[in-house]
Amino acid sequence: MHIFYTPDLQEETYRLNEEESKHCVRVLRLTEGDQLFLVDGKGSYCEAIIMTAHPKACELNITEKKINFGKRDFRLTMAVAPTKNNDRYEWFLEKATEIGIDVVIPVISRFSERKEIKPERLEKVMISAIKQSIKAYLPVLSPLQSFKSIVKTPFTGQKFIAHCHEGEKVLLRDAVKKGSDVLILIGPEGDFSEEEVESAVKEGFISISLGESRLRTETAAIVACHTVNLTNQ
Secondary structure (H helix, E strand, C coil), rough: CEEECCEEECCCEEEEHHHHHHHHHHCCCCCCCEEEEEECCECCCEEEEEEECCCCEEEHHHHHHHHCCCCCCEEEEEEEEECCHHHHHHHHHHHHHHHCCCEEEEEECCCCCCCCCHHHHHHHHHHHHHHHHHCCCEEECCCCCCCCHHHHCCCCCEEECCCCCCCCCHHHHHHCCCCCCCEEECCCCCCHHHHHHHHHHHHCEEEECCCCCCCCCCHHHHHHHHHHHECCC
């Protein structure tokens, strides 16, 4: 199955851009009459037939279109601190996209070691992941935000903060309500500060545990993502 990302998909015919055309014709060696699939990142999933196999402008005819393909009845937003090693953050984005996530917010907190990201590179990782996992929705990658900004922003749904400090916490798997929108805060390698946790709790966030093991940032984010998705199956 060959899937292409086509964000400007609108008509019954479509022309792949030069990069995708070259990949389609020269790399995959597809030709006239061959079938392929398109996703626009907004919920459309299409079957198409190649009409003109040109390596610079491959022309397609859309034979079937499904809208709201794979749409879920809940939204998962994760605010995750960029990791010191950027490859680890890309790994989180790839796997979370494959599992199922709607919004990613890179968050800067007191102990953050990395305070910048490369949005274009991260979006490419997510595009590759939706094609790999046959998803029609591309997660929204928000700009970098401060911890204070995120906890102060209104959110309709359940709000959780994962941390390793002592105190009352609940297991995420026991707290998530099926069908509810969810926002989860995951801190940097140095964790959130105790003051940050306290401020989040005052804003309605629930302190959660992801289990007995002390997890890396990206591992904790994947565990949380999987837990929410598994609860909603």
